[in-house]
Amino acid sequence: MLRLPPFSYHKPSSVAEATGLMDQYAEEAMYVAGGTDLIPNMKHRLFEPTHLIALKSVTELSGIREENGDLRIGSAETLAEVAGHPEVQKLFPALADAAGHVAGPQLRNAGTIGGNLCLDTRCTYYNQTSFWRGALGYCLKKDGTVCHVTNVGKKCVAAHSADTPPVLMTLGAMVTLAGPDGERRLPIEEFFITDGIYNTRRTPVEIVTEIRIPLGAASRRQAYAKLRQRKSIDFPLLTVAVSADIEGNGTVQSINGVVTALGARPRALSGWDDLAVGGTLDADMIDELAERAHEQCHPLENLIVDADWRRAMVPVYVRRVLEKLRIT
Amino acid sequence: MPAVTQIVRLTVNGDLREVGVPMHFTLLEALRYGLGLTGSKQGCDKGDCGACTVILDGRPTLSCITPVFEAEGHAIVTVEGLADVEGPHPLQDAFDLHGAAQCGFCTPGILCSAAVLLEKTTSPSRTEIKEALSGNLCRCTGYSKIYDAVASAGQRLQVEAQLGESGR
Ligand SMILES: Cc1cc2nc3c(=O)[nH]c(=O)nc-3n(C[C@H](O)[C@H](O)[C@H](O)COP(=O)(O)OP(=O)(O)OC[C@H]3O[C@@H](n4cnc5c(N)ncnc54)[C@H](O)[C@@H]3O)c2cc1C
Ligand code: SF4
Ligand code: FES
Ligand code: FES
Numbered sequence: 001m002l003r004l005p006p007f008s009y010h011k012p013s014s015v016a017e018a019t020g021l022m023d024q025y026a027e028e029a030m031y032v033a034g035g036t037d038l039i040p041n042m043k044h045r046l047f048e049p050t051h052l053i054a055l056k057s058v059t060e061l062s063g064i065r066e067e068n069g070d071l072r073i074g075s076a077e078t079l080a081e082v083a084g085h086p087e088v089q090k091l092f093p094a095l096a097d098a099a100g101h102v103a104g105p106q107l108r109n110a111g112t113i114g115g116n117l118c119l120d121t122r123c124t125y126y127n128q129t130s131f132w133r134g135a136l137g138y139c140l141k142k143d144g145t146v147c148h149v150t151n152v153g154k155k156c157v158a159a160h161s162a163d164t165p166p167v168l169m170t171l172g173a174m175v176t177l178a179g180p181d182g183e184r185r186l187p188i189e190e191f192f193i194t195d196g197i198y199n200t201r202r203t204p205v206e207i208v209t210e211i212r213i214p215l216g217a218a219s220r221r222q223a224y225a226k227l228r229q230r231k232s233i234d235f236p237l238l239t240v241a242v243s244a245d246i247e248g249n250g251t252v253q254s255i256n257g258v259v260t261a262l263g264a265r266p267r268a269l270s271g272w273d274d275l276a277v278g279g280t281l282d283a284d285m286i287d288e289l290a291e292r293a294h295e296q297c298h299p300l301e302n303l304i305v306d307a308d309w310r311r312a313m314v315p316v317y318v319r320r321v322l323e324k325l326r327i328t
Numbered sequence: 329m330p331a332v333t334q335i336v337r338l339t340v341n342g343d344l345r346e347v348g349v350p351m352h353f354t355l356l357e358a359l360r361y362g363l364g365l366t367g368s369k370q371g372c373d374k375g376d377c378g379a380c381t382v383i384l385d386g387r388p389t390l391s392c393i394t395p396v397f398e399a400e401g402h403a404i405v406t407v408e409g410l411a412d413v414e415g416p417h418p419l420q421d422a423f424d425l426h427g428a429a430q431c432g433f434c435t436p437g438i439l440c441s442a443a444v445l446l447e448k449t450t451s452p453s454r455t456e457i458k459e460a461l462s463g464n465l466c467r468c469t470g471y472s473k474i475y476d477a478v479a480s481a482g483q484r485l486q487v488e489a490q491l492g493e494s495g496r
Contacts, residue, residue: 040374105459110394
Protein backbone atom coordinates (compact mmCIF):
# COMPACT_ATOMS: atom_id res chain seq x y z
CA MET A 1 0.00 0.00 0.00
CA LEU A 2 1.40 3.39 -0.98
CA ARG A 3 -0.40 6.36 0.54
CA LEU A 4 -0.44 9.81 -1.01
CA PRO A 5 0.67 12.77 1.09
CA PRO A 6 -2.29 15.03 2.01
CA PHE A 7 -3.35 17.72 -0.47
CA SER A 8 -6.35 19.81 -1.52
CA TYR A 9 -7.68 19.15 -5.00
CA HIS A 10 -8.72 22.05 -7.22
CA LYS A 11 -10.61 21.66 -10.49
CA PRO A 12 -10.44 24.99 -12.34
CA SER A 13 -12.40 25.28 -15.58
CA SER A 14 -10.19 27.77 -17.45
CA VAL A 15 -6.50 28.42 -18.04
CA ALA A 16 -6.81 31.83 -16.38
CA GLU A 17 -8.37 30.28 -13.28
CA ALA A 18 -5.68 27.58 -13.16
CA THR A 19 -2.73 29.97 -13.47
CA GLY A 20 -4.44 32.25 -10.91
CA LEU A 21 -4.57 29.36 -8.43
CA MET A 22 -0.92 28.57 -9.15
CA ASP A 23 0.00 32.20 -8.57
CA GLN A 24 -1.83 32.08 -5.25
CA TYR A 25 -0.35 28.83 -3.87
CA ALA A 26 3.06 29.15 -5.57
CA GLU A 27 5.57 26.53 -4.34
CA GLU A 28 2.85 24.63 -2.45
CA ALA A 29 1.03 23.68 -5.66
CA MET A 30 1.55 21.57 -8.76
CA TYR A 31 -0.49 20.99 -11.89
CA VAL A 32 -1.81 17.51 -12.56
CA ALA A 33 -3.21 16.28 -15.88
CA GLY A 34 -3.57 12.48 -16.21
CA GLY A 35 -1.58 12.01 -13.02
CA THR A 36 0.12 8.89 -14.40
CA ASP A 37 3.57 10.35 -13.68
CA LEU A 38 2.90 12.73 -10.81
CA ILE A 39 0.72 10.47 -8.63
CA PRO A 40 3.23 7.55 -8.51
CA ASN A 41 5.99 10.11 -7.87
CA MET A 42 3.99 11.61 -5.00
CA LYS A 43 3.45 8.13 -3.58
CA HIS A 44 7.25 7.83 -3.58
CA ARG A 45 7.47 11.24 -1.83
CA LEU A 46 9.40 12.74 -4.73
CA PHE A 47 6.90 15.62 -4.69
CA GLU A 48 4.67 16.66 -1.80
CA PRO A 49 2.52 19.54 -3.05
CA THR A 50 -0.27 20.45 -0.64
CA HIS A 51 -2.43 21.74 -3.51
CA LEU A 52 -3.06 19.93 -6.78
CA ILE A 53 -4.45 21.99 -9.64
CA ALA A 54 -6.16 19.62 -12.06
CA LEU A 55 -6.10 20.44 -15.76
CA LYS A 56 -8.42 17.77 -17.17
CA SER A 57 -11.57 19.89 -16.78
CA VAL A 58 -10.06 22.88 -18.57
CA THR A 59 -11.82 22.67 -21.94
CA GLU A 60 -9.41 25.10 -23.66
CA LEU A 61 -6.76 22.38 -23.33
CA SER A 62 -8.65 19.84 -25.42
CA GLY A 63 -9.22 19.49 -29.15
CA ILE A 64 -7.20 18.26 -32.13
CA ARG A 65 -7.76 20.36 -35.27
CA GLU A 66 -6.15 22.10 -38.22
CA GLU A 67 -5.62 25.77 -37.47
CA ASN A 68 -3.54 28.45 -39.21
CA GLY A 69 -1.40 25.98 -41.15
CA ASP A 70 -0.72 23.74 -38.14
CA LEU A 71 -2.20 20.66 -36.59
CA ARG A 72 -3.05 21.93 -33.14
CA ILE A 73 -3.19 19.34 -30.34
CA GLY A 74 -4.58 20.48 -26.97
CA SER A 75 -2.25 19.48 -24.15
CA ALA A 76 -4.95 17.64 -22.18
CA GLU A 77 -5.71 15.25 -25.04
CA THR A 78 -4.94 11.75 -23.86
CA LEU A 79 -2.29 9.62 -25.52
CA ALA A 80 -5.06 7.18 -26.52
CA GLU A 81 -6.89 9.99 -28.33
CA VAL A 82 -3.72 11.21 -30.06
CA ALA A 83 -2.80 7.66 -31.13
CA GLY A 84 -6.30 6.92 -32.42
CA HIS A 85 -7.08 10.26 -34.06
CA PRO A 86 -7.61 9.85 -37.84
CA GLU A 87 -5.90 13.12 -38.72
CA VAL A 88 -2.86 12.41 -36.57
CA GLN A 89 -2.65 8.93 -38.11
CA LYS A 90 -2.87 10.32 -41.62
CA LEU A 91 -0.58 13.35 -41.30
CA PHE A 92 1.87 12.31 -38.60
CA PRO A 93 1.89 8.51 -38.39
CA ALA A 94 5.12 8.47 -36.33
CA LEU A 95 3.42 10.56 -33.64
CA ALA A 96 0.40 8.22 -33.55
CA ASP A 97 2.85 5.32 -33.32
CA ALA A 98 4.85 6.90 -30.46
CA ALA A 99 1.74 7.92 -28.48
CA GLY A 100 0.33 4.41 -28.97
CA HIS A 101 3.48 2.86 -27.50
CA VAL A 102 3.61 4.86 -24.29
CA ALA A 103 3.03 2.64 -21.23
CA GLY A 104 -0.06 0.36 -21.41
CA PRO A 105 -3.70 0.92 -22.46
CA GLN A 106 -5.06 2.14 -19.11
CA LEU A 107 -2.20 4.63 -18.75
CA ARG A 108 -2.78 5.94 -22.29
CA ASN A 109 -6.46 6.46 -21.43
CA ALA A 110 -5.48 8.80 -18.58
CA GLY A 111 -2.02 10.15 -19.50
CA THR A 112 -1.95 13.28 -21.65
CA ILE A 113 0.40 14.56 -24.33
CA GLY A 114 1.04 17.72 -22.25
CA GLY A 115 2.04 15.54 -19.31
CA ASN A 116 4.26 13.56 -21.67
CA LEU A 117 6.14 16.75 -22.55
CA CYS A 118 6.48 17.66 -18.87
CA LEU A 119 7.31 14.11 -17.69
CA ASP A 120 9.81 14.13 -14.85
CA THR A 121 13.22 12.62 -15.70
CA ARG A 122 13.86 9.07 -14.50
CA CYS A 123 16.73 7.27 -12.79
CA THR A 124 17.31 3.95 -11.02
CA TYR A 125 18.25 5.82 -7.84
CA TYR A 126 15.28 8.19 -7.97
CA ASN A 127 12.09 6.32 -8.96
CA GLN A 128 11.99 4.39 -5.71
CA THR A 129 10.11 4.57 -2.42
CA SER A 130 11.46 7.03 0.12
CA PHE A 131 12.46 4.03 2.28
CA TRP A 132 14.60 2.65 -0.56
CA ARG A 133 16.16 6.02 -1.30
CA GLY A 134 16.85 6.70 2.36
CA ALA A 135 18.53 3.34 2.83
CA LEU A 136 21.07 4.07 0.12
CA GLY A 137 21.45 7.76 0.99
CA TYR A 138 19.36 10.32 -0.89
CA CYS A 139 20.70 11.67 -4.20
CA LEU A 140 21.17 15.16 -5.56
CA LYS A 141 17.85 15.29 -7.44
CA LYS A 142 15.87 14.80 -4.24
CA ASP A 143 16.99 15.42 -0.65
CA GLY A 144 20.69 14.52 -1.11
CA THR A 145 23.99 16.06 -2.14
CA VAL A 146 25.67 13.63 -4.53
CA CYS A 147 24.65 11.93 -7.72
CA HIS A 148 24.95 8.14 -7.41
CA VAL A 149 25.45 7.80 -11.16
CA THR A 150 28.40 10.16 -11.56
CA ASN A 151 29.48 10.19 -7.89
CA VAL A 152 29.93 13.94 -7.92
CA GLY A 153 27.61 16.59 -6.58
CA LYS A 154 27.27 18.98 -9.47
CA LYS A 155 24.79 17.63 -11.91
CA CYS A 156 21.85 15.26 -12.20
CA VAL A 157 21.95 13.11 -15.33
CA ALA A 158 18.56 11.39 -14.97
CA ALA A 159 17.03 10.29 -18.28
CA HIS A 160 14.38 12.15 -20.25
CA SER A 161 12.01 9.22 -20.78
CA ALA A 162 9.05 10.47 -22.81
CA ASP A 163 8.22 8.98 -26.20
CA THR A 164 6.43 11.75 -28.07
CA PRO A 165 8.98 14.62 -27.83
CA PRO A 166 11.59 13.02 -30.15
CA VAL A 167 8.97 12.59 -32.88
CA LEU A 168 7.65 16.13 -32.34
CA MET A 169 11.22 17.44 -32.65
CA THR A 170 11.78 15.73 -36.00
CA LEU A 171 8.55 17.38 -37.23
CA GLY A 172 9.49 20.91 -36.10
CA ALA A 173 6.64 21.22 -33.58
CA MET A 174 6.05 24.28 -31.37
CA VAL A 175 4.90 24.34 -27.75
CA THR A 176 2.57 27.04 -26.41
CA LEU A 177 2.88 28.03 -22.75
CA ALA A 178 0.42 30.20 -20.85
CA GLY A 179 1.16 32.05 -17.63
CA PRO A 180 -0.49 34.85 -15.67
CA ASP A 181 1.21 37.37 -18.01
CA GLY A 182 0.05 35.81 -21.26
CA GLU A 183 1.28 33.30 -23.79
CA ARG A 184 4.61 32.41 -25.37
CA ARG A 185 5.51 29.87 -28.00
CA LEU A 186 8.80 28.04 -28.48
CA PRO A 187 10.19 25.35 -30.77
CA ILE A 188 10.07 22.04 -28.94
CA GLU A 189 13.86 21.57 -29.05
CA GLU A 190 14.21 24.79 -27.06
CA PHE A 191 11.64 23.58 -24.55
CA PHE A 192 14.09 21.02 -23.10
CA ILE A 193 17.32 21.75 -21.23
CA THR A 194 20.15 19.48 -20.04
CA ASP A 195 19.34 19.48 -16.35
CA GLY A 196 18.12 16.18 -14.90
CA ILE A 197 16.58 17.91 -11.87
CA TYR A 198 14.21 20.06 -13.92
CA ASN A 199 14.61 19.60 -17.65
CA THR A 200 12.30 22.15 -19.29
CA ARG A 201 12.10 25.91 -19.70
CA ARG A 202 8.53 25.91 -18.40
CA THR A 203 8.35 28.10 -15.28
CA PRO A 204 6.34 26.43 -12.48
CA VAL A 205 3.38 28.76 -12.99
CA GLU A 206 3.12 28.10 -16.75
CA ILE A 207 0.75 25.63 -18.36
CA VAL A 208 1.57 23.85 -21.61
CA THR A 209 -1.63 24.61 -23.50
CA GLU A 210 -1.05 23.12 -26.94
CA ILE A 211 1.40 21.53 -29.34
CA ARG A 212 1.43 22.78 -32.92
CA ILE A 213 2.90 20.80 -35.80
CA PRO A 214 3.26 22.59 -39.15
CA LEU A 215 1.08 20.85 -41.75
CA GLY A 216 3.99 21.19 -44.17
CA ALA A 217 5.84 18.52 -42.17
CA ALA A 218 3.17 15.98 -43.15
CA SER A 219 4.92 15.40 -46.48
CA ARG A 220 8.03 14.14 -44.66
CA ARG A 221 8.61 10.43 -44.29
CA GLN A 222 8.56 9.60 -40.60
CA ALA A 223 9.46 6.69 -38.38
CA TYR A 224 9.83 5.87 -34.70
CA ALA A 225 11.18 2.91 -32.71
CA LYS A 226 11.52 2.12 -29.03
CA LEU A 227 13.63 -0.25 -26.98
CA ARG A 228 12.15 -1.44 -23.70
CA GLN A 229 12.22 -4.45 -21.43
CA ARG A 230 8.58 -5.49 -21.77
CA LYS A 231 6.86 -4.39 -24.96
CA SER A 232 3.53 -4.18 -23.14
CA ILE A 233 4.12 -1.42 -20.62
CA ASP A 234 7.65 -0.24 -19.86
CA PHE A 235 9.28 3.16 -20.16
CA PRO A 236 11.80 3.45 -23.02
CA LEU A 237 15.46 2.48 -22.57
CA LEU A 238 16.03 4.17 -25.93
CA THR A 239 13.67 5.94 -28.31
CA VAL A 240 14.65 6.94 -31.86
CA ALA A 241 12.66 9.16 -34.23
CA VAL A 242 13.57 10.22 -37.77
CA SER A 243 11.96 12.21 -40.53
CA ALA A 244 13.16 13.00 -44.03
CA ASP A 245 12.17 14.86 -47.14
CA ILE A 246 12.91 12.47 -50.01
CA GLU A 247 12.28 13.35 -53.66
CA GLY A 248 10.48 11.09 -56.11
CA ASN A 249 13.80 9.90 -57.56
CA GLY A 250 15.05 8.96 -54.07
CA THR A 251 17.29 11.99 -53.45
CA VAL A 252 17.37 13.04 -49.79
CA GLN A 253 16.51 16.74 -49.48
CA SER A 254 16.72 16.89 -45.70
CA ILE A 255 16.84 14.42 -42.85
CA ASN A 256 16.82 14.60 -39.08
CA GLY A 257 16.99 12.18 -36.20
CA VAL A 258 16.44 12.47 -32.46
CA VAL A 259 17.24 9.95 -29.72
CA THR A 260 16.10 9.96 -26.13
CA ALA A 261 16.05 8.04 -22.82
CA LEU A 262 19.82 8.48 -22.68
CA GLY A 263 20.44 11.86 -21.05
CA ALA A 264 18.36 14.61 -19.45
CA ARG A 265 16.95 15.92 -22.74
CA PRO A 266 16.18 14.46 -26.16
CA ARG A 267 19.27 14.69 -28.37
CA ALA A 268 19.09 15.88 -31.98
CA LEU A 269 21.61 13.81 -33.95
CA SER A 270 24.20 16.01 -35.60
CA GLY A 271 26.33 15.57 -38.70
CA TRP A 272 23.68 13.76 -40.74
CA ASP A 273 23.23 16.45 -43.39
CA ASP A 274 26.71 16.14 -44.94
CA LEU A 275 26.33 12.35 -45.08
CA ALA A 276 22.85 12.25 -46.56
CA VAL A 277 21.64 15.41 -48.31
CA GLY A 278 21.84 15.01 -52.08
CA GLY A 279 22.41 11.25 -51.82
CA THR A 280 20.15 8.20 -51.77
CA LEU A 281 19.06 6.41 -48.62
CA ASP A 282 20.62 3.04 -49.49
CA ALA A 283 22.17 0.40 -47.24
CA ASP A 284 25.58 2.12 -47.23
CA MET A 285 24.14 5.47 -46.28
CA ILE A 286 22.06 3.87 -43.52
CA ASP A 287 25.22 2.28 -42.10
CA GLU A 288 27.06 5.60 -42.12
CA LEU A 289 24.18 7.44 -40.44
CA ALA A 290 23.90 4.72 -37.79
CA GLU A 291 27.65 4.89 -37.15
CA ARG A 292 27.51 8.69 -36.81
CA ALA A 293 24.67 8.33 -34.30
CA HIS A 294 26.66 5.76 -32.32
CA GLU A 295 29.70 8.09 -32.07
CA GLN A 296 27.71 10.82 -30.36
CA CYS A 297 25.63 8.82 -27.85
CA HIS A 298 27.17 7.99 -24.47
CA PRO A 299 24.48 6.83 -22.05
CA LEU A 300 25.35 6.65 -18.34
CA GLU A 301 24.27 4.06 -15.75
CA ASN A 302 21.06 5.98 -15.00
CA LEU A 303 18.56 3.28 -15.96
CA ILE A 304 18.16 -0.31 -14.88
CA VAL A 305 20.05 -1.92 -17.77
CA ASP A 306 23.74 -1.89 -18.71
CA ALA A 307 24.76 1.41 -20.34
CA ASP A 308 27.20 -0.24 -22.77
CA TRP A 309 24.41 -2.41 -24.09
CA ARG A 310 22.11 0.59 -24.47
CA ARG A 311 24.86 2.37 -26.39
CA ALA A 312 25.33 -0.66 -28.64
CA MET A 313 21.61 -0.62 -29.39
CA VAL A 314 21.72 2.97 -30.71
CA PRO A 315 22.98 2.04 -34.22
CA VAL A 316 20.67 -1.01 -34.27
CA TYR A 317 17.58 1.11 -33.66
CA VAL A 318 18.75 3.95 -35.92
CA ARG A 319 19.11 1.40 -38.72
CA ARG A 320 15.62 0.08 -37.99
CA VAL A 321 13.94 3.47 -38.28
CA LEU A 322 15.91 4.39 -41.40
CA GLU A 323 14.89 1.09 -43.02
CA LYS A 324 11.28 2.03 -42.27
CA LEU A 325 11.80 5.38 -44.04
CA ARG A 326 13.06 3.59 -47.11
CA ILE A 327 9.98 1.45 -47.48
CA THR A 328 7.30 3.95 -46.42
CA MET B 329 -0.81 19.55 6.46
CA PRO B 330 -3.91 18.04 8.10
CA ALA B 331 -6.01 15.84 5.84
CA VAL B 332 -9.17 17.56 4.63
CA THR B 333 -12.22 15.28 4.65
CA GLN B 334 -14.90 15.98 2.11
CA ILE B 335 -17.97 14.34 0.67
CA VAL B 336 -17.37 12.97 -2.81
CA ARG B 337 -20.28 11.93 -5.06
CA LEU B 338 -19.41 8.92 -7.19
CA THR B 339 -21.56 7.16 -9.78
CA VAL B 340 -20.57 3.55 -9.21
CA ASN B 341 -22.20 0.68 -11.08
CA GLY B 342 -25.17 2.89 -11.88
CA ASP B 343 -25.75 4.09 -8.30
CA LEU B 344 -24.97 7.59 -7.08
CA ARG B 345 -23.00 7.10 -3.87
CA GLU B 346 -21.84 9.75 -1.42
CA VAL B 347 -18.87 9.04 0.76
CA GLY B 348 -16.69 11.09 3.11
CA VAL B 349 -13.01 10.70 2.21
CA PRO B 350 -9.77 12.57 2.79
CA MET B 351 -9.21 14.76 -0.27
CA HIS B 352 -5.97 12.96 -1.11
CA PHE B 353 -7.60 9.52 -1.39
CA THR B 354 -7.32 7.66 -4.67
CA LEU B 355 -10.42 6.31 -6.38
CA LEU B 356 -9.26 2.82 -5.36
CA GLU B 357 -9.07 3.80 -1.68
CA ALA B 358 -12.52 5.38 -1.84
CA LEU B 359 -13.99 2.25 -3.46
CA ARG B 360 -12.34 -0.21 -1.08
CA TYR B 361 -12.25 1.64 2.23
CA GLY B 362 -15.11 4.12 1.76
CA LEU B 363 -17.69 2.04 -0.11
CA GLY B 364 -16.56 -1.47 0.81
CA LEU B 365 -16.20 -2.45 -2.85
CA THR B 366 -13.13 -4.63 -2.41
CA GLY B 367 -13.35 -6.33 -5.81
CA SER B 368 -10.83 -3.88 -7.32
CA LYS B 369 -7.45 -4.99 -6.03
CA GLN B 370 -4.61 -2.98 -4.56
CA GLY B 371 -1.55 -4.55 -6.18
CA CYS B 372 1.47 -2.37 -6.87
CA ASP B 373 -0.56 0.74 -5.98
CA LYS B 374 1.52 2.81 -8.44
CA GLY B 375 0.30 2.19 -11.96
CA ASP B 376 2.36 -0.84 -12.95
CA CYS B 377 0.13 -3.92 -12.67
CA GLY B 378 -3.49 -3.26 -13.64
CA ALA B 379 -5.06 -5.09 -10.64
CA CYS B 380 -7.00 -1.92 -9.74
CA THR B 381 -8.47 -1.43 -13.26
CA VAL B 382 -12.01 -0.03 -13.30
CA ILE B 383 -14.06 1.32 -16.21
CA LEU B 384 -14.29 5.11 -16.17
CA ASP B 385 -16.63 6.57 -18.82
CA GLY B 386 -16.24 3.37 -20.82
CA ARG B 387 -12.43 3.28 -20.67
CA PRO B 388 -10.20 0.98 -18.59
CA THR B 389 -8.53 3.18 -15.98
CA LEU B 390 -6.14 2.58 -13.08
CA SER B 391 -8.01 3.55 -9.92
CA CYS B 392 -4.84 3.44 -7.74
CA ILE B 393 -3.43 6.55 -9.43
CA THR B 394 -6.72 8.39 -10.05
CA PRO B 395 -7.36 11.10 -7.44
CA VAL B 396 -10.87 10.42 -6.16
CA PHE B 397 -12.13 13.92 -6.90
CA GLU B 398 -11.07 13.49 -10.53
CA ALA B 399 -13.62 10.66 -10.77
CA GLU B 400 -16.51 12.82 -9.57
CA GLY B 401 -19.05 13.37 -12.32
CA HIS B 402 -17.89 10.34 -14.33
CA ALA B 403 -19.46 6.90 -14.67
CA ILE B 404 -17.49 4.21 -12.82
CA VAL B 405 -17.98 0.49 -13.35
CA THR B 406 -16.11 -1.94 -11.10
CA VAL B 407 -15.94 -5.73 -11.29
CA GLU B 408 -18.95 -5.81 -8.93
CA GLY B 409 -20.97 -4.12 -11.68
CA LEU B 410 -20.26 -6.58 -14.49
CA ALA B 411 -22.82 -9.21 -13.55
CA ASP B 412 -26.52 -8.35 -13.65
CA VAL B 413 -29.65 -9.77 -12.02
CA GLU B 414 -29.86 -12.51 -14.65
CA GLY B 415 -26.44 -13.91 -13.82
CA PRO B 416 -22.73 -13.54 -14.26
CA HIS B 417 -21.25 -11.63 -17.20
CA PRO B 418 -20.36 -14.03 -20.05
CA LEU B 419 -16.70 -13.25 -19.32
CA GLN B 420 -17.10 -14.45 -15.76
CA ASP B 421 -18.65 -17.74 -16.93
CA ALA B 422 -15.89 -18.14 -19.51
CA PHE B 423 -13.10 -17.53 -16.97
CA ASP B 424 -14.72 -20.21 -14.81
CA LEU B 425 -15.04 -22.74 -17.66
CA HIS B 426 -11.52 -22.14 -18.99
CA GLY B 427 -9.76 -22.09 -15.64
CA ALA B 428 -8.53 -18.58 -16.46
CA ALA B 429 -7.99 -17.61 -12.82
CA GLN B 430 -5.56 -19.18 -10.41
CA CYS B 431 -4.90 -16.94 -7.41
CA GLY B 432 -7.46 -14.55 -8.89
CA PHE B 433 -5.76 -11.34 -7.83
CA CYS B 434 -5.45 -10.02 -11.39
CA THR B 435 -8.91 -11.24 -12.42
CA PRO B 436 -11.11 -8.23 -11.53
CA GLY B 437 -8.84 -5.87 -13.47
CA ILE B 438 -8.60 -8.24 -16.42
CA LEU B 439 -12.38 -8.66 -16.51
CA CYS B 440 -12.78 -4.88 -16.67
CA SER B 441 -10.25 -4.48 -19.51
CA ALA B 442 -11.76 -7.43 -21.39
CA ALA B 443 -15.35 -6.19 -20.91
CA VAL B 444 -14.43 -2.92 -22.65
CA LEU B 445 -12.82 -4.83 -25.52
CA LEU B 446 -15.95 -6.97 -26.00
CA GLU B 447 -18.09 -3.83 -26.02
CA LYS B 448 -16.12 -2.77 -29.11
CA THR B 449 -15.99 -6.14 -30.82
CA THR B 450 -17.24 -9.60 -29.99
CA SER B 451 -14.78 -11.19 -32.43
CA PRO B 452 -11.42 -9.78 -31.39
CA SER B 453 -8.28 -11.31 -32.90
CA ARG B 454 -5.70 -12.88 -30.58
CA THR B 455 -3.53 -9.78 -31.11
CA GLU B 456 -6.39 -7.46 -30.18
CA ILE B 457 -7.01 -9.45 -27.01
CA LYS B 458 -3.32 -9.31 -26.10
CA GLU B 459 -3.17 -5.57 -26.74
CA ALA B 460 -6.30 -4.90 -24.70
CA LEU B 461 -4.88 -6.85 -21.77
CA SER B 462 -1.30 -5.60 -22.11
CA GLY B 463 -1.65 -3.36 -19.06
CA ASN B 464 -2.84 -6.19 -16.82
CA LEU B 465 -0.17 -8.41 -15.29
CA CYS B 466 -0.93 -11.99 -14.31
CA ARG B 467 1.79 -13.82 -12.40
CA CYS B 468 0.03 -17.21 -12.34
CA THR B 469 -1.69 -18.32 -15.52
CA GLY B 470 0.71 -17.54 -18.35
CA TYR B 471 -2.19 -15.75 -20.09
CA SER B 472 -3.18 -18.49 -22.59
CA LYS B 473 -6.29 -19.52 -20.71
CA ILE B 474 -7.22 -15.88 -20.17
CA TYR B 475 -7.03 -15.18 -23.92
CA ASP B 476 -9.06 -18.33 -24.63
CA ALA B 477 -11.69 -17.28 -22.11
CA VAL B 478 -12.03 -13.79 -23.60
CA ALA B 479 -12.34 -15.22 -27.12
CA SER B 480 -15.01 -17.70 -26.05
CA ALA B 481 -17.00 -15.05 -24.16
CA GLY B 482 -16.94 -13.02 -27.39
CA GLN B 483 -18.28 -16.01 -29.33
CA ARG B 484 -21.08 -16.49 -26.82
CA LEU B 485 -22.03 -12.82 -27.10
CA GLN B 486 -22.14 -13.21 -30.88
CA VAL B 487 -24.40 -16.23 -30.68
CA GLU B 488 -26.65 -14.44 -28.21
CA ALA B 489 -26.83 -11.43 -30.52
CA GLN B 490 -27.76 -13.70 -33.45
CA LEU B 491 -30.44 -15.44 -31.44
CA GLY B 492 -31.65 -12.05 -30.24
CA GLU B 493 -31.99 -13.24 -26.70
CA SER B 494 -29.91 -13.21 -23.57
CA GLY B 495 -29.42 -16.97 -23.49
CA ARG B 496 -28.52 -16.80 -19.82
C1 LIG C 1 3.96 1.85 -15.62
C2 LIG C 1 4.17 3.12 -16.36
C3 LIG C 1 4.75 3.08 -17.63
C4 LIG C 1 4.98 4.25 -18.35
N1 LIG C 1 5.57 4.14 -19.57
C5 LIG C 1 5.81 5.27 -20.29
C6 LIG C 1 6.43 5.18 -21.57
O1 LIG C 1 6.69 4.10 -22.07
N2 LIG C 1 6.69 6.34 -22.23
C7 LIG C 1 6.39 7.55 -21.72
O2 LIG C 1 6.64 8.55 -22.39
N3 LIG C 1 5.78 7.66 -20.52
C8 LIG C 1 5.48 6.56 -19.78
N4 LIG C 1 4.85 6.67 -18.57
C9 LIG C 1 4.61 8.00 -17.99
C10 LIG C 1 3.28 8.66 -18.25
O3 LIG C 1 2.22 7.73 -18.24
C11 LIG C 1 3.22 9.43 -19.57
O4 LIG C 1 4.43 10.10 -19.81
C12 LIG C 1 2.08 10.44 -19.61
O5 LIG C 1 2.03 11.05 -20.88
C13 LIG C 1 2.19 11.52 -18.56
O6 LIG C 1 1.08 12.39 -18.72
P1 LIG C 1 0.08 12.75 -17.52
O7 LIG C 1 -0.98 13.60 -18.09
O8 LIG C 1 -0.34 11.55 -16.79
O9 LIG C 1 1.08 13.61 -16.61
P2 LIG C 1 0.92 14.03 -15.08
O10 LIG C 1 1.36 12.91 -14.21
O11 LIG C 1 -0.43 14.61 -14.83
O12 LIG C 1 1.99 15.20 -15.03
C14 LIG C 1 3.38 14.98 -15.21
C15 LIG C 1 4.12 16.29 -14.88
O13 LIG C 1 3.81 17.28 -15.84
C16 LIG C 1 3.16 18.41 -15.27
N5 LIG C 1 2.09 18.76 -16.22
C17 LIG C 1 1.20 17.90 -16.77
N6 LIG C 1 0.46 18.53 -17.72
C18 LIG C 1 0.90 19.80 -17.76
C19 LIG C 1 0.55 20.95 -18.54
N7 LIG C 1 -0.41 20.90 -19.47
N8 LIG C 1 1.21 22.11 -18.30
C20 LIG C 1 2.19 22.16 -17.37
N9 LIG C 1 2.57 21.12 -16.63
C21 LIG C 1 1.94 19.95 -16.80
C22 LIG C 1 2.69 17.95 -13.90
O14 LIG C 1 2.71 19.01 -12.98
C23 LIG C 1 3.74 16.91 -13.55
O15 LIG C 1 4.87 17.52 -13.02
C24 LIG C 1 4.58 5.50 -17.82
C25 LIG C 1 3.97 5.54 -16.56
C26 LIG C 1 3.77 4.38 -15.83
C27 LIG C 1 3.12 4.47 -14.48
S1 SF4 D 1 21.20 11.00 -12.11
FE1 SF4 D 1 22.16 11.19 -10.07
S2 SF4 D 1 21.20 12.98 -9.12
FE2 SF4 D 1 19.96 12.41 -10.89
S3 SF4 D 1 18.35 11.09 -10.04
FE3 SF4 D 1 20.03 9.73 -10.70
S4 SF4 D 1 21.34 9.47 -8.89
FE4 SF4 D 1 19.99 11.21 -8.49
S1 FES E 1 -2.68 -1.48 -8.20
FE1 FES E 1 -3.11 0.00 -9.71
S2 FES E 1 -1.79 -0.54 -11.32
FE2 FES E 1 -1.15 -1.90 -9.72
S1 FES F 1 -4.38 -15.52 -11.48
FE1 FES F 1 -2.83 -14.98 -10.06
S2 FES F 1 -2.09 -13.12 -10.87
FE2 FES F 1 -3.42 -13.76 -12.41
